[in-house]
Amino acid sequence: MAPAQQDTAVHTGRIARTFIYVVLLVFALFYLLPFFVMLVNSLKPLSEITDGNMMALPRAWTLEPWRQAWSSAQIGVQPTGLKPYFVNSLLMVVPAVAITTVLGALNGYVLTKWTFPGHRIIFGLLLFTCFIPFQIVLIPMATVLGKLGLAGSIPGLILVHCVYGIGFSTLYYRNYYAAFPTELVRAAMIDGAGFFRIFFRIMLPVSGPITVVSVIWLFTNIWNDFLFGASFGGQSQPMTVALNNLVQSSTGVKEYNVHFAGAILAALPTLVVYIVAGRYFVRGLMAGSVKG
Amino acid sequence: MGFLDIRNVTKSYGSVKVLHQVDIEVEEGEFLVLVGPSGCGKSTLLNMIAGLEGITSGDIAIKGRVVNGVHPSKRNIAMVFQSYALYPNMTVGQNMTFGLEMHGVPKAEREKALADVARLLQIENLLDRKPGQLSGGQRQRVAMGRALVRDPDVFLFDEPLSNLDAKLRVDMRTEIKKLHEKLKTTIVYVTHDQIEAMTLSTRIAVMYRGYVQQLGTPREIYDAPANVYVATFMGSPAMNVLPARVTMRDGVPHAEIAVRDGANRFLKFSQANMAAWEGREILLGIRPEAITDPDGADRNSRNIVALTNRIGVTEPAGADTYVTMELGGKDIVARMRADANVAPGADFEFAVNMDKAVAFDPETEDRIAP
Structure with missing residues (x-):
C-alpha cells in the first residue's frame, strides 16, 4: 500500500492552469520557431527556399548546404568554408577559458583566504571590469596589442578575452570561496600544506559547481564575441566574424540554406556546452550567490 | 620553565x-x-x-x-x-x-x-x-x-x-x-x-x-x-552574591543582611579575619548548594547557620529542588534535597554552610576571605 501523500501543493484552478500552460507553450514556440526554420532550411536545396516555402519540411533532404558551409563556401575572398575559422575560434576559446578560470579561482582563493590590506579595493577594481563597455577599450587595446606584437593574432585575442573575463571568474570564485570554511584552510596550514597545496588539494576538489558556471559563462561569451574578433582578429578571425562575412557578402546569389547551416555551426559549441554542463549551471549559480 | x-x-x-x-x-x-x-x-x-x-x-x-x-x-x-x-x-x-x-x-x-x-x-x-x-x-x-x-x-x-x-x-x-x-x-x-x-x-x-x-x-x-x-x-546555578555588612556579635564577625521585613539576618563567619572589616559593607558569596534544608546540610561543616526566610518560588529539577527567595534585596537560589518539604510562600528554616561562604570587596570586587 502506498503511504499517504502529504498534500503540500497550492491548488490552482483548472482554467488558470490551462492558461499557464498555453502561455508557456506560446513562449516555447516563440523561441523554438526560429531554430526550426534554420534547421529545416539548412537541409533543403536553395530552390525550395526561393520557391517561398520557408516553413515546409524539405521535399528533397540534403546535407549539401552543411558541407558547403563547412568547407567550400566563399568567406570574404577565399572559398574556404567556415572550417578554418571554427578552428580559430577553438584555438582562441579553449586557452582563454582555461587561463581565465584558473586565474579567477586563484584570485578568489587569495581574496577570501589570504586577505591582505586593501583586498576589498582590489576586488572592487576587478569587479569594475565587468561593467566597462567593450567599445571604450577598443583603441587603447589596439595600441597595447600593437606594442606587444600581438595584433591580428590568436594570442592577442586570448589576451583580450582573459582581461575581460577575469572580472567575472574572480567574482564567481570569490563568492563561492567566501562560503568555504576558513577553518579548513587553517587545519591544512597546521597540517603543513602550503599556499598551492591547500589550493589544489583542499579548495579545487570541491570547486566543481562554480567551475562549471565559470566555464559556461566564459565559453559562451568568448565564443559569441564579435566586436573583439572583428577588431583584433586580423588574419585569424573567429567563427562569428566569418559567419558575418558569409552571410553579408554582397555579391552572388544569397544561398540561404548555406547561411542557415553556417549559423547553426556557429551556435553548436555553446549549445553542446549547455547541454553537457547545464544542469550544474543553476546549482553552481545558487551555491555561489546564496551562500556568499 | x-x-x-x-x-x-x-x-x-x-x-x-x-x-x-x-x-x-x-x-x-x-x-x-x-x-x-x-x-x-x-x-x-x-x-x-x-x-x-x-x-x-x-x-x-x-x-x-x-x-x-x-x-x-x-x-x-x-x-x-x-x-x-x-x-x-x-x-x-x-x-x-x-x-x-x-x-x-x-x-x-x-x-x-x-x-x-x-x-x-x-x-x-x-x-x-x-x-x-x-x-x-x-x-x-x-x-x-x-x-x-x-x-x-x-x-x-x-x-x-x-x-x-x-x-x-x-x-x-x-x-x-x-x-x-x-x-x-x-x-x-x-x-x-x-x-x-x-x-x-x-x-x-x-x-x-x-x-x-x-x-x-x-x-x-x-x-x-x-x-x-x-x-x-563558574558554577550552575551561579553563586549568590548579596550585599552585607560585617558586624561583631560576642566577639565573632557576622554578616548582617538587610531584609525587607526589617529583622536583619546574621550569618556567623567561619573566618576570624573578617573582624578587620567590622562595620564595613561587603559582598557575600554563597553557592546554592551551601543553602539547604537542615537535613541536607553538610555534616562535615563546622559552621552551619540557621536562617529563616520566606520561600519565593520552588523549582523541582529531579535530583534537587531549587528554591528562590529574596535576601538582601537579591534573588537568592538555594539547593534542597529533592524531597525537602518546601512550599512557595511559606517561611522555612534554611541551613547555611558558612564554611563555604566567601566575601568580596564591593569596590574592587576582589575576594577578601578566606
Whole structure:
C-alpha cells in the first residue's frame, strides 16, 4: 500500500492552469520557431527556399548546404568554408577559458583566504571590469596589442578575452570561496600544506559547481564575441566574424540554406556546452550567490 | 620553565587591545582549559599558540623554544576545530594522514600511525568513508584522530564539543578525559562551558575582557574565586552574591543582611579575619548548594547557620529542588534535597554552610576571605 501523500501543493484552478500552460507553450514556440526554420532550411536545396516555402519540411533532404558551409563556401575572398575559422575560434576559446578560470579561482582563493590590506579595493577594481563597455577599450587595446606584437593574432585575442573575463571568474570564485570554511584552510596550514597545496588539494576538489558556471559563462561569451574578433582578429578571425562575412557578402546569389547551416555551426559549441554542463549551471549559480 | 610558556602575551587589533599581559605556564601532561564568555580572547590566545594569529608582544615557547613567528606546521602542535574542519573531498583515512603526508612521512609509517590511532578511537570501520557520511560524534572522533596521528607536543582544542547535542557532548567529554588520562598529553582546551572546564581540566584559566581573571585548579577556582566575575561564571546555578555588612556579635564577625521585613539576618563567619572589616559593607558569596534544608546540610561543616526566610518560588529539577527567595534585596537560589518539604510562600528554616561562604570587596570586587 502506498503511504499517504502529504498534500503540500497550492491548488490552482483548472482554467488558470490551462492558461499557464498555453502561455508557456506560446513562449516555447516563440523561441523554438526560429531554430526550426534554420534547421529545416539548412537541409533543403536553395530552390525550395526561393520557391517561398520557408516553413515546409524539405521535399528533397540534403546535407549539401552543411558541407558547403563547412568547407567550400566563399568567406570574404577565399572559398574556404567556415572550417578554418571554427578552428580559430577553438584555438582562441579553449586557452582563454582555461587561463581565465584558473586565474579567477586563484584570485578568489587569495581574496577570501589570504586577505591582505586593501583586498576589498582590489576586488572592487576587478569587479569594475565587468561593467566597462567593450567599445571604450577598443583603441587603447589596439595600441597595447600593437606594442606587444600581438595584433591580428590568436594570442592577442586570448589576451583580450582573459582581461575581460577575469572580472567575472574572480567574482564567481570569490563568492563561492567566501562560503568555504576558513577553518579548513587553517587545519591544512597546521597540517603543513602550503599556499598551492591547500589550493589544489583542499579548495579545487570541491570547486566543481562554480567551475562549471565559470566555464559556461566564459565559453559562451568568448565564443559569441564579435566586436573583439572583428577588431583584433586580423588574419585569424573567429567563427562569428566569418559567419558575418558569409552571410553579408554582397555579391552572388544569397544561398540561404548555406547561411542557415553556417549559423547553426556557429551556435553548436555553446549549445553542446549547455547541454553537457547545464544542469550544474543553476546549482553552481545558487551555491555561489546564496551562500556568499 | 614550563612545557608550554605564555609570557606577557598581548594582542591588539589596531588600537583595540583584545588580550592583556597573559602569563601562563603549562606543565607537560597538563590539561589547561581556557574558559570565558564569547569575546573574552580565549580563542585568540589559542590561535596565537597555534600560530594562526600573530603575537603583538610577549613570547610563546613550546619545549623551551620560542615560537613567535614560526609557521603553524613547524610548531609540532595539532588542533581540533569547532567545526571539525575535515576535508570534505578526502576519506577519513586520507584526512587523518594528510598532515603526515605533508611532513614527508613515508607511507608505511603513515599507515601504521593511522591504524594505531583508529584502533584507539574505535573508528577502524570508518576509514574509507567521506566526512559527509559520518554522524556528528563520528566526525568529532575523526577530528581528534587527525590530531593524534601527528603525535604532537601540544594539542589545541577549540570548543570541540559545542556542535554536538547534549547527550553526545557528555559522552565525548568523558572520552576526551579518558584519552588524556591514557596518553598523558599536554592539552590546551578552549570552551565557554564551565562544566566542561571543571570536569576536564587539571587547571583552568578563567578569562574575561582580555584578562586572565584567575588561573588555578578547578577546586581553587570553585571554592576560592579570585573575584565576583569568576565566582558567578563558574558554577550552575551561579553563586549568590548579596550585599552585607560585617558586624561583631560576642566577639565573632557576622554578616548582617538587610531584609525587607526589617529583622536583619546574621550569618556567623567561619573566618576570624573578617573582624578587620567590622562595620564595613561587603559582598557575600554563597553557592546554592551551601543553602539547604537542615537535613541536607553538610555534616562535615563546622559552621552551619540557621536562617529563616520566606520561600519565593520552588523549582523541582529531579535530583534537587531549587528554591528562590529574596535576601538582601537579591534573588537568592538555594539547593534542597529533592524531597525537602518546601512550599512557595511559606517561611522555612534554611541551613547555611558558612564554611563555604566567601566575601568580596564591593569596590574592587576582589575576594577578601578566606
